[in-house]
Amino acid sequence: MSHQAPVLFTEKYEARVEHTFQRKKSKVFATVRNRTEGVIGAESLTMYVAGKGRTTKRPSRHADIPPMNAGRSKIKLTTEDDFASDYIDDEDLDKMLADDRDVVADQGAFAIARALDDYVVEEINGTDQYVGDWSEGMSVDLALQATTNAALYEWPDDEGGWYGLLGPNAWNQMLTYKQFASGEYVGDALPYLNKAYVRSWNGVTWMRHTGLVSPDTDQENGLLYYGPAIAAVGQRSGKPDIWWDGKKQAWLVTQRLRAGAKRHVEPCAIQLRYNPNAPFYGVNNTPAT
Template identity: 35%
Template sequence: MSTSIDLSFVKQFEREVHEAYQRQGSLLRATVRSKNNVKGASTTFQKVGKGVASTKARHGKITPMNVDHTPIECTLQDFFAGDYIDKLDEAKVNHDERMVIANAGAWGLGRKTDELLITAADASTTFVGDFTGAITRVLLVGAVEALDDNDVPDDGNRWGLLTPRQWSHALTVSEFASADFVGDDLPFMQRNRTRSWLGVNWMRHTGLPGKSTTTGTCFAYHKNALGHASGMDVTSDITWQGDRAAHFVNNMMSQGACLIDAEGVVEIRVNDTLAIPGS
């Protein structure tokens, strides 16, 4: 028995893990401000304040805006997702065990990426709702209004996250669900996860705080309000463990997330246990 796995197998496995991570792992990484190839244990995102215009006397000096720059530190953490593939078990199964482990590891790390970002978003203090009801037109409009009130850019980079139950409630709101209001992409026939409404790209997500409880939290946010940093993207390592007669397949990454601008994140507080009207 060789003490190492074939090199081509390793390269193929690493490619499959990376593809699985991009395909069904993290849903949120592309929706936030991101830094890759970070060197060190942390990195810094700059939060830039608002400029203020002023007048001046003829031939007088212009008053500098003195735009505020606030450094926001994002600390990286190391995460691992590994499992054993018993050599003799491979001969007893009729499925591709390599692909099973690749997907499990990549999706697990993807969920961790989203968990970091959702935890960062949950630090915001701006909210609508009071945990007593489900998603309504008033709550959806209120979340967008809160972003508008904080001068958050309406530039196509606003995102909204709803639990599966709240997504179902949203589909009972005619203005959200009907093609008469939002175009010809019929909601009950959609295969993708997102739906653009009031300038926000709304998405279903199963990892939100309080899902299926009376204190559910959904979010509306701008891409630049949350930061994601990666020191090492998803990487795989496969080694032969002779004392276990198995290959140990390990997937790992070094990543972090932070709240850059609390005014760019709005919590939508709902009761996620309420039944869908008419159900």
Template identity: 35%
Template sequence: MSTTVDDSFTRHFQAEVHESYQRMGSKLRNTVRTKNEIKGSSTTFQKVGKGTASTKARHGKVPVMNIDHEPIEVVLQDYYAGDWVDALDEVKINHDERAVTANAGAYALGRKTDDLLIEACDGNGAVVEAGDGGDGLTKAKVLEAFELLGASDVPDDGQRYAIVGWKQWSDLLNIAEFADADYVGDDNLPWKGTQAKRWLGALWMPHSGLVLSAGVRKCYWYHKTALGHAVGHEVKTDITWHGDRAAHFVNNMMSQGAGVIDATGIIRMPCLES
């Protein structure tokens, strides 16, 4: 159990406890290919190549496209997030400490899901970059990424997503075509509601978990089919009483994995962040 739980006792603080600000679960899970209820230690996603249409002679055989099928293996890993809740501490506080601890663990596992997807992108050397890390997220860099996706025949079917850091989100707010009602209309302004909006055929959203290396934030623009997320066991919370400790142990666990299925559907946008 946290040794600082006594800081929240009612003699020092208000009855209602506000959890620390943190990202509430996974933001990226619904933006990628997902396979649930995997049996075993790994699963395979199929990467399907491009087909080519051809003519045929009258009464001749229909030509076969011979589409390439490349299996992409994603290995599952087990993750846990637990903490102790002392019984006598619960007497001294007015909130449900077990529920608070359970939620905190579930949110931690949700962030781990995003970390797995981001690490898969970051560790894949085949991902093409738009621009370099010498400047921030400029309009020119965005348009270069847009061109690269189009040149690779990445479908523009409403399933493109772009994740950027909060500094890069601020950069976008300085681009008139992204944030000005004269360009996007009043309904699509990024200033109101959830911090996510559609632009250039993609859903753009800020994310605090993107890799920052040597002052350069690695942002990504990708198609849903380019990334795979495998789930062997959904997030589960278990609370058990331990009499020898006079405390409950709140355990959160999951088994998941992630991998790049098709690197041509992902564009990395390195952005200077100072």
């Protein structure tokens, strides 16, 4: 029996993974300052950050104008490897239809896309800024408290750089509030195709996300963050590694991801600490039916 992976399978697998990875690329990774080239093989990467400047007044006529001295700085991102591996039985490979092989390819691509988001979410969640204490469910009041605090950070608020992440239960809790659910408040100019799970409200693009940090069963950390103040890198390896395992009589297919993330200017993020299992409350603070 030949121990060479069928050429057609290898080529179609690689093409399918690349297509799926591009089509289903992680949402959170795309909201921060990101880089997807030159990552493979690099233990760390350097990105440059512009400082904050303020205007000055000329001391007198014909005097030199004081410079802003905004400065420039560098940040170093340490990268790590993640792997998405799966066995495909040789007999199954012969029997697989094209659609079955696509499923195998999709699994690896989806796993890599989720890993990219996980790197960014973990880094954002490392902030020491928070609102709430996990005692109540997600509410408009908690969201307003977070956005009020964020306004004090003096980040630009007219460039669409603020994003919010809520877990599925917290998202549904927020949908019981007319301010969050109604088109009268959120409008229809949304930046993603899947508009059902995106709301642009109160200067923030809110998204439903299933990969948030949960310190305990009744605790979840939603996140409010300024995307341009967070750097992330991530690159999928070129071709998949496909090799024969004689003991298992199967092909091992492995995809590799090199990635990392870092908050490079503080403060730039706030945890929204809520209880995802709390009862749903609506506009009048009464249980939703």
